[in-house]
Amino acid sequence: MTSSNSRRWFRRNSLSLKLLIATWAVSSFATLILTAIQLIMDYQRDFDKLQNNFAIIKNSYLDSMAEHLWSYDTRLLEIQLDGLSRLQGVSYLRLVADNKTIYESGKSDPSDDNHKRFEIYHKNTNEILGSLDVELDVKNLRERYFQDAIWIFIRQAAKTLVVVSLLYFIFNHILVVHIQHIAGYLKSTDRRSKTDLQLKRPGHKGEDELDVLVDSINQFRSDLLLANEKLERLNQSLEQKVIERTRQLTTKNESLEKAMLQIKRMQATLVAQERLASLGSLTASVAHEIRNPLNFVLNFSELLTDSENIEEIREISRVVLKHSQRIDQIVRSMQILSGYDSDVLEATDISEIVKRAYQDTVSTRAIGSSYVPPKVTYRLGDSVIAPVYATSLLRALSNIIDNAIHALEKKVLSNKVFEPELTLSTAIRGDMVEITIRDNGVGIPEILGEKIFDPFLTTKAAGEGAGLGLTVAFNIAQKHGGTLKYSSEFGQWSEFVLALPLAHERLGS
Numbered sequence: 001m002t003s004s005n006s007r008r009w010f011r012r013n014s015l016s017l018k019l020l021i022a023t024w025a026v027s028s029f030a031t032l033i034l035t036a037i038q039l040i041m042d043y044q045r046d047f048d049k050l051q052n053n054f055a056i057i058k059n060s061y062l063d064s065m066a067e068h069l070w071s072y073d074t075r076l077l078e079i080q081l082d083g084l085s086r087l088q089g090v091s092y093l094r095l096v097a098d099n100k101t102i103y104e105s106g107k108s109d110p111s112d113d114n115h116k117r118f119e120i121y122h123k124n125t126n127e128i129l130g131s132l133d134v135e136l137d138v139k140n141l142r143e144r145y146f147q148d149a150i151w152i153f154i155r156q157a158a159k160t161l162v163v164v165s166l167l168y169f170i171f172n173h174i175l176v177v178h179i180q181h182i183a184g185y186l187k188s189t190d191r192r193s194k195t196d197l198q199l200k201r202p203g204h205k206g207e208d209e210l211d212v213l214v215d216s217i218n219q220f221r222s223d224l225l226l227a228n229e230k231l232e233r234l235n236q237s238l239e240q241k242v243i244e245r246t247r248q249l250t251t252k253n254e255s256l257e258k259a260m261l262q263i264k265r266m267q268a269t270l271v272a273q274e275r276l277a278s279l280g281s282l283t284a285s286v287a288h289e290i291r292n293p294l295n296f297v298l299n300f301s302e303l304l305t306d307s308e309n310i311e312e313i314r315e316i317s318r319v320v321l322k323h324s325q326r327i328d329q330i331v332r333s334m335q336i337l338s339g340y341d342s343d344v345l346e347a348t349d350i351s352e353i354v355k356r357a358y359q360d361t362v363s364t365r366a367i368g369s370s371y372v373p374p375k376v377t378y379r380l381g382d383s384v385i386a387p388v389y390a391t392s393l394l395r396a397l398s399n400i401i402d403n404a405i406h407a408l409e410k411k412v413l414s415n416k417v418f419e420p421e422l423t424l425s426t427a428i429r430g431d432m433v434e435i436t437i438r439d440n441g442v443g444i445p446e447i448l449g450e451k452i453f454d455p456f457l458t459t460k461a462a463g464e465g466a467g468l469g470l471t472v473a474f475n476i477a478q479k480h481g482g483t484l485k486y487s488s489e490f491g492q493w494s495e496f497v498l499a500l501p502l503a504h505e506r507l508g509s
Contacts, residue, residue, distance in 0.1 A: 097130030357397035379425035399469035407441025
């Protein structure tokens, strides 16, 4: 069993194999470094000894050679040179005198570190008698050390491999097999099993780290089993509490559903009552607003039947027309508020609608000889196209512009040196197009706030307006999926901003 496990762990990337590789790598590296250092030191020592031959030749041979050359004793000179050639490490000798080679021994292979030339002087006359070329056998020294290094590395690598292999099998037998057994126990044993972990270690005595690990695992497993039992009891208790709490919540939900049903019924009753009250108030307001111009129409119509004066008839007709138009405006506004509108959504140039709204407003006011501002400033964007209900948007802008002109008229009447300013502008902000109408008229009292959009709320004098203009404009803005907002400083200026989307879902449907 152990042998099989060892082979299986070896085939896999086992801990023993990793240890083997790591130990072999570290040992080989250390051996390589230390051996290389030792070889370099030995080579340097032998190289220094070899280089010492140059000093020996200079101190021991040159003077006697000079005497032999001076006396031209060639026999003694050859004997001396033969002895020099047999000096250890000398690979090449050549003696030159009078530009002739007198003696040459060995094969020349000069380099910077193995060759040296000595000039031979006569000690009395200081005359140069010749020169001696000496070469040392450095190449052979290097080759010898190179071969020694190869054999040393091979022997050290073999020794390291043998030691590491023994360590591998020892480590595998002592530790890895037991680690595998522990891993198999933790992987295969049922978590509810109470069987303790035991290692097969025949002949083992005392307690080591593996015994401590096994005891810790068994203790941890015992604690885990105890914790699981407690957790199961807690789960059972929690399930009972959940069931009880669910039953209580179900009872409360049934009670809440009954209460919500009663509240919805009460809300429906209150909404119906509120709608009836609003309808009654609206009906009364509409009746009051229509009754006043209608009374004028009826009274002046009776005068029209009795009068024969042409000028008087024209004046009466003008009054009847004015109040009839007022009735028509109220009816149209009520139709828009009620949703009765046959306008069609289509892509339109917003700047053109703004210009047309101003022109229509001025034309309508000119019929009654009302005030018209001397100039208007346009700040319109180029080709601002958006899907709109053109007729409805035209009415909304006309209502706002008419209110702006009315505010300018009131300020002109109270201040003769006042210079009225009316600015109409368009601009694209993100996915919206904004239409801005600004005047420097009397402004809007801050106390009114958002109430200015309520129906039949007006600051105009009786007969000048029904209080539906801004309400209609606000509803038309919402109809487009946009907004209508305003800002004002009472007595100084007012600004209305009508924002409309550049894209509309209904346009593509």
